Amino acid sequence: MNSLSVEHLIGIRDLTKEDLDLIFKTADSFKQVINRPIKKVPSLRDITIANLFFENSTRTKLSFELAEKRLSADIINFSASGSSVKKGETLVDTVNNILSMKVDLVVMRHPSPGAASFLSKNVDAKVVNAGDGTHEHPTQALLDAYSIREKLGSLKGKKIVIVGDILHSRVALSNIYCLQKLGAEVMVCGPKTLIPKNIEALNVKVSNNLKEALEWCDVANMLRIQLERQDVKYFPSLREYAMTFGLNKEILDSLSKKIVVMHPGPINRGVEITSDVADSDQSIILQQVENGVAIRMAVIYLLAAQIER
């Protein structure tokens, strides 16, 4: 298997175990590349990529942009603020206008779930989903799984707990699909109001007790509280959330084994995770960021390989 089974990267749900292995193997090589004196390869010299961000993003946007540049692709950036979207242009029109400038691949973040899938059916370009509302964020899940694989050797049989706002999190959904395909066991943990109903149907364990969840796991992925997506109150106060579901050094040190701590960023220090935990040797938060570039290079490289000349 030297090529992906999909034509676009919309969600982890569509990928096979073989696809995941291929992406990781390719990312291994790109990780070597980005640690060389000249961190760039000429593979995508004749490919043009449009980064369309209809929602705010810092690290994902930078990470994609850097990945594309390291592959020598030409890139154009677009963000919704200050664009014709505000003038009432539809998504397909906006994208088709951009594509008529001969763009081969589109990386898109959009606040509506399903936007990436919709786009892939309506425009003639490869689509990479960089987050669509509360649906999926496939490259984040890939880099999370890749970082765990790097730290623990393999995902098979490992226990991963995802803590926090599961209800609004696209990272959680993509992570659940990805980790399970790689043979890991997944638990979600958070206040009842932030755990989606019937999530057991995805074959995950559920806990409302942080200590209990942490004792069970090998890896804890601490999600950010997405205040911007919460139009009603899901918990009484941030302080109360931090006291009940925040990870601090005291809890971490009280566990019977050393677990790995992850966070997809941006961190609300002192809410999901305290500073001393974020900066401890059990945290792989910065490795996640580095691996993000390698993973995105791999995804774009493998999709671009399918573009006909």
Added chain:
Amino acid sequence: MEKQVILNAKHLELTLKRLCHELIESHNDFSNTVIVGLQPRGIHVVERLKIILEDILNKEITCGNLDITFYRDDFRRRETPLLPSVTNIDFSLENKDVILVDDVLFTGRTIRSGLDAVLSFGRPKSVELMVLIDRRFRRDLPIEANYVGKAVDTLVSERVSVEWKEHEGEDKILLYTKESDE
């Protein structure tokens, strides 16, 4: 496929020894020289060169493996993309005399990619090319080797295969020819 032995185990060993002596002739004690094998097949040549050179010079020779997949000029021109192999060059190539090593020199396109890849590790003082087999008159690009094990005249339809005791069971170099209509 009809096959013909170009070099047998004994001749291959003699050829490798001769190549090592040629290298010592121009690189003396290898104080500023590094050997880089091209993935996937050049690295086996380097493994042998290293053993012989270290035996003669009685010192460690710096060797690395270089993967050139991302530097190839046929990306999106193949049916399926090539899977990259491992690169391990944990030393700088800046200002070094680099000897690039591959098993077979054919169109020269791999070497062209190899040169690009080498430059991303710094600016070497010089780059030379060593190949075990030079398929003469078959170049697509103006590239020649500095050190050649054996030069052979071949048809495009033929295939040269370098086999190693450690990997294929026996040291030998074979020329495969398509039977019939040539």
